[in-house]
Amino acid sequence: MSEKPSLEVRNLKKHFPLHGGLLQRQTGTVRAVDGVSFSIRRGETLGVVGESGCGKSTVGKTVLKLLEPTAGEILLDGVNVTDFSPGQMWSHRRQIQTVFQDPYSSMNPRMRAGDIVGEPLENFGLAHGKERDEQVAALFQRVGLRPENMRKFTHEFSGGQRQRLGIAKALSVNPEVIVADEPVSALDVSVQAQVLNLMIDLQEEYRLAYLFISHDLGVMRHISHRIAVMYLGRVVELTDKRSLFTRPLHPYTEALLSAAPVPDPTKKRAQRIILPGDVASPAKPPSGCHFHTRCPYAIAECKTIDPALLEVAPGHQVACIRRPLGGDLAPLTPTV
Amino acid sequence: MAAVTDAVVPRAPSLLAKTGTAIRRNPTIFFGGTILLILIVLAAIAPWITGDPLKLTPSQRLRPPSERWWFGTDQYGRDVFARTIHGARVSLVVGLSVAAFASVIGLTLGLLCGYFRKVDAIVMRVMDGIMSIPSILLAIALITLTRPGLGIVLVAIVIPEVPRVVRLTRSVVLSIRSQPYIESAISGGTRGAKLLIRHILPNTMAPLIVQATYVCASAMLVEAGLSFLGAGVPPEIPSWGNIISQGRSFFQIAPWSILIPGAFLTLTVLAVNLLGDGLRDRLDPRLSRRM
Numbered sequence: 001m002s003e004k005p006s007l008e009v010r011n012l013k014k015h016f017p018l019h020g021g022l023l024q025r026q027t028g029t030v031r032a033v034d035g036v037s038f039s040i041r042r043g044e045t046l047g048v049v050g051e052s053g054c055g056k057s058t059v060g061k062t063v064l065k066l067l068e069p070t071a072g073e074i075l076l077d078g079v080n081v082t083d084f085s086p087g088q089m090w091s092h093r094r095q096i097q098t099v100f101q102d103p104y105s106s107m108n109p110r111m112r113a114g115d116i117v118g119e120p121l122e123n124f125g126l127a128h129g130k131e132r133d134e135q136v137a138a139l140f141q142r143v144g145l146r147p148e149n150m151r152k153f154t155h156e157f158s159g160g161q162r163q164r165l166g167i168a169k170a171l172s173v174n175p176e177v178i179v180a181d182e183p184v185s186a187l188d189v190s191v192q193a194q195v196l197n198l199m200i201d202l203q204e205e206y207r208l209a210y211l212f213i214s215h216d217l218g219v220m221r222h223i224s225h226r227i228a229v230m231y232l233g234r235v236v237e238l239t240d241k242r243s244l245f246t247r248p249l250h251p252y253t254e255a256l257l258s259a260a261p262v263p264d265p266t267k268k269r270a271q272r273i274i275l276p277g278d279v280a281s282p283a284k285p286p287s288g289c290h291f292h293t294r295c296p297y298a299i300a301e302c303k304t305i306d307p308a309l310l311e312v313a314p315g316h317q318v319a320c321i322r323r324p325l326g327g328d329l330a331p332l333t334p335t336v
Numbered sequence: 337m338a339a340v341t342d343a344v345v346p347r348a349p350s351l352l353a354k355t356g357t358a359i360r361r362n363p364t365i366f367f368g369g370t371i372l373l374i375l376i377v378l379a380a381i382a383p384w385i386t387g388d389p390l391k392l393t394p395s396q397r398l399r400p401p402s403e404r405w406w407f408g409t410d411q412y413g414r415d416v417f418a419r420t421i422h423g424a425r426v427s428l429v430v431g432l433s434v435a436a437f438a439s440v441i442g443l444t445l446g447l448l449c450g451y452f453r454k455v456d457a458i459v460m461r462v463m464d465g466i467m468s469i470p471s472i473l474l475a476i477a478l479i480t481l482t483r484p485g486l487g488i489v490l491v492a493i494v495i496p497e498v499p500r501v502v503r504l505t506r507s508v509v510l511s512i513r514s515q516p517y518i519e520s521a522i523s524g525g526t527r528g529a530k531l532l533i534r535h536i537l538p539n540t541m542a543p544l545i546v547q548a549t550y551v552c553a554s555a556m557l558v559e560a561g562l563s564f565l566g567a568g569v570p571p572e573i574p575s576w577g578n579i580i581s582q583g584r585s586f587f588q589i590a591p592w593s594i595l596i597p598g599a600f601l602t603l604t605v606l607a608v609n610l611l612g613d614g615l616r617d618r619l620d621p622r623l624s625r626r627m
Binding site for chain 2: 061110
């Protein structure tokens, strides 16, 4: 707690205007991210999990200032970068790097691998020419690629190798924070494990802070220290990995965990919770708790009261009115 | 021991076989390119293979194609073969220069429009304005205001072609800007001109090259049209348009003086369009295997 967090986000909001009609007037707002707060320290991985469209990738892009936040604050190593112009942000980009989801479209198809990895070094004036090539070669080796491949184009690499390239590029400027947006979801399971292990090794070596976005609970369990569960633009539960998997407190987390396959065939899986209906549109979120329309434990108040994220147990935050401060943490009984 | 050396070594495909494969894979590029290449060579060596296209031989007026006059002669006894081959020079120069100028101007404006929103609003309205001017009328107006010559014909054709290139480049730039590799470059600290030149520009080239071939074909047709109307290159420079125009009144007696340059024009435009179609298929990463 003595150290200030590498990345801190307070009440972050990102709304996208919806335009329609003949005159393209604003007809609505998509609340992609609607009040998200968290902090990550050096050497720590915060996982962000949730289903498609819950706003987890938008959190990543907004934190990177690739999207301008609508409201809230982003503190990078204690510096409030929220309202920085692209020019002001540039000098801080060295501290926060990113690994993208799609290893095929996240690299310029007309550049050579070595140039892609070495570009940040040139941009920030850290190394040029021969010196740059030497550093790139070292990075290649560090992420498990052969330096001979520096002259190749990215389409000549496999998916796993490309993701290693992405990691090498992120690593090149020695950042504090790496935002990894679904970095392994496009890879085979065996390659996923290799890339995840590489990321864990690098984290230990360089004390990197990871904001790790994924929809895959198995991947989360492997890499994260703490996990934030998102639903419709909000964090509904935020706690350490162990408590999340052993004692989920939010009904949505519980349903999410019950849907994940158990890798041990001898174990009987817990009763599966099938949520009724679909995720509501973030343009028209339900009143009160966004989850009440699908929640098996919903009570009448859920429709009106918007639950705040409360720390109901040490280090365990949850946003549910059925989990009040000092309340019972035992499993809930369905109301329907 | 000897058996080892007898092992069958797969032979590298011969040059002929490789060329054959290339033709089968991209027949349109091959045929379009070959026709165009032959025409360029003919136009380049025209003064050495033909006679003087302006020389009048009044005793040999309106002769049909023969051994002496391959493509016949016109009403002044000029050699249609010499005139047609020299006319190729005008068409090719106009086609290629218009394609080059329109591409460079259009690419520059298109890049700026796709990249800077403020530039976009202004330039695109100007482009919409230019597109609403009938190109033939603009050319006629420009040429009547100045002395006729190849230069002014080029300017007159380039102006209406530019907006098409700008629109294409702008839309390509907009789609590239939303690609993850651009976000990736920005988070890697790439900014300003470097982002534009290193990441966006190279990825606009493929559609631009294809568009340039269409601009080239269209410029040749417009030039022929202008010359036919008498608003193109001056009559002392033979061009397919003015050859056809001058042969018009003698069409029934000497159809060759119209049909032959007309056929050349059609063939050239066809060749350029074939090349463009072939390149479009070849350069589209979704349609082609990468080399």
